Amino acid sequence: MERSRRRFFRDAGAAALGLGYGLPVLGTGCSFSEEGTHTEGDPTNQWAMVVDIEKCKRDEVRAACVEACNRAHNIPDIPDPDEEIEWIWTEKYEHVFEDQVHDHTPHAVLEAPVLVLCNHCDKPPCVRVCPTQATWKRESDGVVMMDMHRCIGCRYCMAACPYGSRSFNWRNPQEFIAKDVNGEYPSDYPTRSRGVVEKCNFCVERIREGLPPACVEAANGVSGGEGALTFGDLADPDSEVNRILHDTHTITRRHSLGTGPNVYYII
Amino acid sequence: MLEAAFRGSKRYWILLGVWSTLILIGAISFSRQLTEGLTITGMSQDVSWGIYIAQFTFLVGVAASAVMVVLPYYLHDYKAFGKLVILGEGLAISAVLMCPLFILVDLGQPQRFTNVLLHPTMNSMMFWDSLALMGYLVLNLVIGATTFDAERKGGPPPRWVKPLILLSIPVAVSIHTVTAFLYSGLEARPFWMTAILAPRFLASAFASGPSLLILISLTLRGLKKFDVGREAIQKLALIVAYAMVINIFFTGVEFFTALYSDMPHHVHAFEYMFMGLEGQNVLAPWMWTGMSIAIICAVLLIVPKFRANERFLAILCVGVIASIWIEKGMGIVVTGFVPSPLGKVVAYTPTAPELAITAGVYGIGLLVLTMLYKIVVTVRERQQVM
Numbered sequence: 001m002e003r004s005r006r007r008f009f010r011d012a013g014a015a016a017l018g019l020g021y022g023l024p025v026l027g028t029g030c031s032f033s034e035e036g037t038h039t040e041g042d043p044t045n046q047w048a049m050v051v052d053i054e055k056c057k058r059d060e061v062r063a064a065c066v067e068a069c070n071r072a073h074n075i076p077d078i079p080d081p082d083e084e085i086e087w088i089w090t091e092k093y094e095h096v097f098e099d100q101v102h103d104h105t106p107h108a109v110l111e112a113p114v115l116v117l118c119n120h121c122d123k124p125p126c127v128r129v130c131p132t133q134a135t136w137k138r139e140s141d142g143v144v145m146m147d148m149h150r151c152i153g154c155r156y157c158m159a160a161c162p163y164g165s166r167s168f169n170w171r172n173p174q175e176f177i178a179k180d181v182n183g184e185y186p187s188d189y190p191t192r193s194r195g196v197v198e199k200c201n202f203c204v205e206r207i208r209e210g211l212p213p214a215c216v217e218a219a220n221g222v223s224g225g226e227g228a229l230t231f232g233d234l235a236d237p238d239s240e241v242n243r244i245l246h247d248t249h250t251i252t253r254r255h256s257l258g259t260g261p262n263v264y265y266i267i
Numbered sequence: 268m269l270e271a272a273f274r275g276s277k278r279y280w281i282l283l284g285v286w287s288t289l290i291l292i293g294a295i296s297f298s299r300q301l302t303e304g305l306t307i308t309g310m311s312q313d314v315s316w317g318i319y320i321a322q323f324t325f326l327v328g329v330a331a332s333a334v335m336v337v338l339p340y341y342l343h344d345y346k347a348f349g350k351l352v353i354l355g356e357g358l359a360i361s362a363v364l365m366c367p368l369f370i371l372v373d374l375g376q377p378q379r380f381t382n383v384l385l386h387p388t389m390n391s392m393m394f395w396d397s398l399a400l401m402g403y404l405v406l407n408l409v410i411g412a413t414t415f416d417a418e419r420k421g422g423p424p425p426r427w428v429k430p431l432i433l434l435s436i437p438v439a440v441s442i443h444t445v446t447a448f449l450y451s452g453l454e455a456r457p458f459w460m461t462a463i464l465a466p467r468f469l470a471s472a473f474a475s476g477p478s479l480l481i482l483i484s485l486t487l488r489g490l491k492k493f494d495v496g497r498e499a500i501q502k503l504a505l506i507v508a509y510a511m512v513i514n515i516f517f518t519g520v521e522f523f524t525a526l527y528s529d530m531p532h533h534v535h536a537f538e539y540m541f542m543g544l545e546g547q548n549v550l551a552p553w554m555w556t557g558m559s560i561a562i563i564c565a566v567l568l569i570v571p572k573f574r575a576n577e578r579f580l581a582i583l584c585v586g587v588i589a590s591i592w593i594e595k596g597m598g599i600v601v602t603g604f605v606p607s608p609l610g611k612v613v614a615y616t617p618t619a620p621e622l623a624i625t626a627g628v629y630g631i632g633l634l635v636l637t638m639l640y641k642i643v644v645t646v647r648e649r650q651q652v653m
Contacts, residue, residue: 081312082313095609133386153375159453168312170310
């Protein structure tokens with residue numbers, strides 16, 4: 001009796017473990033086949049950015065980045081913080097890297113300004129939850145894209161993003177874009193309509209032309225801001241981002257969630 | 268049979284008039300929302316879902332709870348629920364109609380809602396939820412209409428309905444499970460990301476739905492000569508008692524895990540709900556009220572003497588519905604957004620137009636419910652005369 005019971009528990013345990021071991025193996029199998037399809041088409045490129053927090057501490061550097069982005073993408077300037085649209089903006093270090101601070105972290109570190117933007121994750125939760133594929137991860141270069149004409153404005157992606165990187169157009173944004181003397185918008189990037197979600201697009205319209213993202217260019221244009229932001233392809237072993245990631249200690253936001261952010265920070 | 272919905276007493280028309288007024292008020296506010304945008308609501312970049320999605324969640328529960336009368340009647344041949352089943356199915360139909368409407372009024376681009384079906388996305392829980400809800404609506408319409416029609420003619424329902432009835436049982440469970448999965452699958456929101464969320468949703472649904480049915484049955488008995496029978500009401504009361512105790516147990520399990528482990532991410536949400544964070548405590552009085560009512564009602568429901576007194580039972584049912592509405596219809600959805608991923612504590616209070624639109628959607632549900640029940644009551648009255 002005792003023996004058969006023990007055997008039952010052993011077998012039951014083995015069965016449970018088998019299930020436990022089996023599932024991750026199944027998962028790996030699936031991801032293998034997914035990667036397989038990637039290599040058949042385009043090589044799996046992945047744009048990435050390295051943010052040097054120290055070099056971004058000067059207000060002029062960050063202001064130049066944000067201003068360049070706002071102009072490049074006709075981002076409205078909505079005064080109400082509850083409705084503000086943000087693609088790249090500044091947050092306090094203690095809020096960006098919650099797990100990296102403790103009770104004895106110096107005040108200056110807690111309060112240090114950090115530029116934040118969409119992380120263009122390897123496994124973006126926003127893409128996983130979107131019911132219409134209005135947001136998707138572009139296979140050719142890993143940019144998390146938005147289709148403003150397909151988005152139904154359900155805001156499920158905003159609930160799913162662990163970085164607060166997505167903004168919803170609660171009202172018509174066009175009324176809040178400053179026009180120049182000729183009545184023109186700052187750039188020819190399409191303005192959005194009310195009721196859709198938007199976010200940083202890694203300047204796909206610029207990288208297509210071989211230009212760096214607007215924020216990177218702007219940072220490099222400020223004296224002392226050179227190299228504050230670095231942009232490049234992780235698939236290219238000679239890229240500047242790969243050189244930095246190889247030589248320097250960098251961190252990503254909320255790494256433990258497993259989303260695989262592609263914006264890295266030098267602290 | 269349907270013509271009964273368009274003929275009725277003065278009292279019936281007044282009731283329809285009240286629901287229509289609600290719909291009108293809602294429609295006026297909704298047209299404002301369509302032109303100005305969701306800016307007229309109390310939602311924000313940080314609390315990006317509010318009362319609309321919360322009502323959706325609450326009503327999916329009400330819809331799913333029909334299974335609590337369907338299962339005993341069809342699976343266990345529990346005859347006492349004979350007259351009640353059609354009321355349960357009617358309640359499910361009206362609740363499940365309101366669910367997509369609450370999603371619709373929450374959309375930034377409501378005219379694009381068909382995109383969910385035009386671009387079916389297997390990895391989105393929203394897609395599966397729409398499928399399950401549509402399936403459940405169709406099942407209840409078909410089952411309700413055929414069984415009621417057969418009963419009217421005095422014969423047994425056609426044989427092909429039986430498999431559909433059996434299918435409706437797991438589908439009822441699935442609609443609320445998938446609705447919980449909308450929340451519990453998000454690594455960004457530690458408050459929602461808990462395996463007990465779906466069981467907890469089901470438990471609270473099986474308490475609130477049958478409570479509503481008890482109130483409806485007692486009202487119908489008072490208004491008309493339509494009586495589901497004392498035994499049916501008492502059995503429902505027992506179901507409510509069990510479901511309420513399980514619901515409180517599941518909530519207690521949540522409290523323990525969060526508070527004993529003392530992990531900041533998990534504690535913050537509960538702190539926000541019951542005490543407030545950074546001086547923001549709009550939810551706290553509601554949550555305390557809801558929790559107190561829930562516990563008092565559960566304790567009193569357990570005592571057979573109190574349950575047996577129908578007048579007292581009605582009060583307890585109102586309490587159960589109120590406490591679960593506070594928990595699901597406000598607490599759970601809003602608290603998931605506080606604090607935000609960037610540590611911000613932003614308060615949310617629904618605005619007047621937002622409440623008007625909410626009332627409008629409830630008006631549609633109540634209008635449908637009233638007309639369905641009118642048909643049921645009229646046909647049954649006719650049968651009694653014959």
